Amino acid sequence: MAQKSYNINNAHRKQTQQLDVYPRFLFGPGPSNAHPRILQAMGMRQVGHLDPQFLALMDEIQELLRYAWQTDNEFTIPVSGTGSAAMEASLANLLESGDKVLIGVNGYFGNRMTDMAERYGAEVHQLHRPWGTVFSVDEIRQGLEKHRPAILGLVHAETSTGACQPFDEIGDLCRKYDCLLLVDTVTSLGGIPLLLDEWKIDAAYSGSQKCLNCPPGIAPLTFGERAIAKLKKRKSKVANWYLDMTMLMDYWGDNRTYHHTAPINMNYGLREALRIVAEEGLEERWERHQTIGESFWEGLEGIGLECFVEKRYRLSSLTTVKIPEDVDGRAVHKHLLEEYNIEIAGGLGELSGKVWRVGLMGYNSRSSSVALLLGALKSAVALYRR
Numbered sequence: 001m002a003q004k005s006y007n008i009n010n011a012h013r014k015q016t017q018q019l020d021v022y023p024r025f026l027f028g029p030g031p032s033n034a035h036p037r038i039l040q041a042m043g044m045r046q047v048g049h050l051d052p053q054f055l056a057l058m059d060e061i062q063e064l065l066r067y068a069w070q071t072d073n074e075f076t077i078p079v080s081g082t083g084s085a086a087m088e089a090s091l092a093n094l095l096e097s098g099d100k101v102l103i104g105v106n107g108y109f110g111n112r113m114t115d116m117a118e119r120y121g122a123e124v125h126q127l128h129r130p131w132g133t134v135f136s137v138d139e140i141r142q143g144l145e146k147h148r149p150a151i152l153g154l155v156h157a158e159t160s161t162g163a164c165q166p167f168d169e170i171g172d173l174c175r176k177y178d179c180l181l182l183v184d185t186v187t188s189l190g191g192i193p194l195l196l197d198e199w200k201i202d203a204a205y206s207g208s209q210k211c212l213n214c215p216p217g218i219a220p221l222t223f224g225e226r227a228i229a230k231l232k233k234r235k236s237k238v239a240n241w242y243l244d245m246t247m248l249m250d251y252w253g254d255n256r257t258y259h260h261t262a263p264i265n266m267n268y269g270l271r272e273a274l275r276i277v278a279e280e281g282l283e284e285r286w287e288r289h290q291t292i293g294e295s296f297w298e299g300l301e302g303i304g305l306e307c308f309v310e311k312r313y314r315l316s317s318l319t320t321v322k323i324p325e326d327v328d329g330r331a332v333h334k335h336l337l338e339e340y341n342i343e344i345a346g347g348l349g350e351l352s353g354k355v356w357r358v359g360l361m362g363y364n365s366r367s368s369s370v371a372l373l374l375g376a377l378k379s380a381v382a383l384y385r386r
């Protein structure tokens, strides 16, 4: 039989090298370095997404996530995608066109939440605070009183500013005003104190690549009873097919109905990450992040650098360091990467050029990271003083 011949265009048939990247110390706002045990778990052979072994693993992930978040919420799952996918899933599912939403904006990610909520047709109101500061209970109360929103969205750990929003009384206020409390816990889960049920948080999402040390690509999401009730009362379909939790519930719940193919190896990675959290214990982990964070802040002071956020609201997982006026911030950043293989990040949005962002997350939160960072920063700052 004559072989069919195809007219192949070889213009894009690029010959490339086998992948080999330099190791880096990922001390920026994320991704953090993946824990070796997590990478090893991700290399495990695949099974199908309905294989009994995978179904058992799904249950384990859900249970370990409940521990990490300190919640009994039945609907607690990993979303296929990064933190933004879980943020979008929260908004797409919990709001319907015309719903009033109030979002606290004291950094970059409040604006992202706003953008998403607007795309789903919500009437969005913002509560503003200068970047690097946090909302008081009174400010939240006034916002709820004025706007009477169906959902209040707040960021627990603002990765763009390094500030940590306290939650005392906010959950009670939201119940008083019949409003759901939605919280971004991307940079807090597994790193700093976070008690979802005690704080009466109705819905929360996170990411894998920060304090959990799993590569990006899978993102925890949880809805409590009040959030589920709103979801079940929807008059319209969820406007995002991929992130429609009314369908995904049937996969993660008892029915195990196919929706989309779960990213098997990302789930292996997340499971290992959560096992590591459970092995260490939450209190020990929070304490370690705080101790290491404080030793970094003290060390910064010792080399003449200043933190951007007031100490009582400072995140131990992510520190914003003021760039001295006479120092070329970009050059320091570049020097750290080229000479020390250390990645840190510059400021986002209105903090661009004003701060460096340094993450000491999960596995990276240890004394050797602090020593390395301080030594590198000290020499780079001396080198690039104008």
Ligand code: PLP
Pocket (backbone or CB within 6 Å): 029, 030, 082, 083, 084, 085, 087, 109, 155, 157, 158, 159, 160, 184, 186, 187, 207, 216
């Ligand atoms: N929310 C916060 C507080 C974040 O820090 C990030 C990422 O840095 C996100 C949301 C978005 O997550 P991702 O970049 O994984 O989509």
